[in-house]
Amino acid sequence: SIILVLQSACYLSCLPGGVLGDKVGKYRTILFFAIAYFAGCLAVTLSTDPSVKSAPLFLIGSFAGLAIGSGGIKPNVPNFGADQIDKEEERSAFFSYFYWAINIGSAVALGFMSTLANSPTSFGIGEDWGYFVAYAIASAAMGVAAILFVSGSCAYKGKNAKGKSSVMRPIMRSVIVSAKSSGRGKFALLGWLLMIPFFALSFVQAFMTGTAGIYVGVVSCSCGVIMILSLTVAHVDNSWLHLPQDLVGEAGMSEDDVQMTFQGIPMMLLANAVFNFAYSMMLGPFLVQSCQMDLNVGSLSLGGAVFNLGDCLAIIICIPIFEKFVFPGIKRCLGYDATNTQKLMAGFGFAALAMATATLLEVVRRTRDIRTPDGYLSPADFRASSAAWSCVGAAGRCSVDGGTLMGLCKVGQETYCSPCARSQEYKVGGQTVSYGIYESDMSALLMFIPFAFIGIGEILVNPTTYYYAYTVTPAKTRSVVQAINMIFQGAMPPAMVSVFVTVLNKSASPNNLNNGHLEYFYYISMLVIAIF
DSSP states (O other): OOHHHHHHHHHHHHHHHHHHHHOHHHHHHHHHHHHHHHHHHHHHHHHHHHTTOOHHHHHHHIIIIHHHHHHHHTTTTHHHHTTTOOOHHHHHHHHHHHHHHHHHHHHHIIIIIIIHOOOGGTOOOOGGGGGHHHHHHHHHHHHHHOOOOOOOOOOOOTTOOSSSSSHHHHHHHHHHHHHHHHHHHHHHHHHOOOOOOHHHHHHHHTTHHHHHHHHHHOOOOHHHHHHHHHHHHHSSSOTTTOOHHHHEEEEOOOHHHHHHHHHHHHHHHHHHHHHHHHHGGGGGGHHHHTTTBHHHHHHHHEEGGHHHHHHHHHHHHHHHHHHIIIIHHHHHHHHSOOHHHHHHHHHHHHHHHHHHHHHHHHHHHHTTOOEEEEEOOOOOHHHOOOOBBBOTTTTHHHHEEEOOEEEEEEEEEOBOOOTTSSOOOEEEEEEEEEEOOBBSBGGGGGGHHHHHHHHHHHHHHHHHHHHHHHHHOOGGGHHHHHHHHHHIIHHHHHHHHHHHHHHHHHOOSSSSSSSSHHHHHHHHHHHHHHHO
């Protein structure tokens, strides 16, 4: 839940970043927030120094540095890049290749960096130094990126462009004033206001345990559903929006500009809610499922995050194929370019295929033998085991938040627990021992399949919403609308999934997945896709 909430925080901060981009200019905003991001990287790196190991510093660096820094970068970089392109027909491809470049970086981070962090000895680095070295490399990369960005300043178009004043005042006043005399306006105001309790409660419940966390999660989920429905109904037709007379001309805004600013909200909201709810499964359920499968490849033990490579590699390989062959082929066959709706529907189809594949893998995994200190045991034999290493019947020393663990992590010189699943240290007979989760006899490499299906879906959905947000919006509000699009894309779905993780945790995703039904999350995702 905390991982999902951190992603939500990164995307929520896009709104102030977008506002500043339209007010002071995209270039200045990108540069300022890149520095903040770099500072956050340094704080996170220092927090993982074995001599420091500071959880508060890690959280400060993550939420105050990385989250805020990314908020200024995300909504402004794609728009600033598109501003450099003169030909309209090339801008759609730009957003696809922009997304392609992002995923090259993600592939390096997830493939190399996560393995370095989890298995540092494989690279000749001390066992306690993996995360420090990985984060130090990331910090250096961010510093180099900022320098490269500045080095191209003399060639940028619109580097010094900025708004006369903030566009947020006329936009917000138009919604508030118009809501007084319009039913749709009241729905709009309700929807926008509900974003506050929805995100606030989703953050709170991620750090809560027990029944109280479930209650808060239910309230947060209810706010989210009402918010989506209200905003969709309100902004299908924006003729109710009127710019107050005293604000006409402020920030160069007209009444048409205000109405056009909101015209893309229903499509961006529904497309992102549907697809990225499924996408967010990669940040939680997919990872924990991978962590209870066989993670060993030769002498190397993979980290759960490495399976995001399936998503990244699918994007890296398929974007050039789609741009060079698939989309042109569709145009030759149909006589016109694939529409936004067609791309979105195809993307939803791949998301559903990913959920179906993950469901099948999880159902089969629960039937496979479990690797234990006594060899491979069937799930039934494991539940009946009374061996000294087993947590069966020893809840006192194995019961932790999220359910009972499975057994001792180290017996003799052999380690049996999954390196990325839940574990806990206990004092037994004056010694500190670890209990954790054992792996099932099923290769975790199979999880690359659902990750890859999500990646193909992303090619069809996320660049499409970037391009849509850019083209249907007045130039003076593009950063704000792109920020809203990114909130719908990256903040709202993870927050909703985080809520479901809390509410369904005991029945769907306990520490030992053999005692749960992780596929419940995938059923919910497929239901969301089917409804919309």
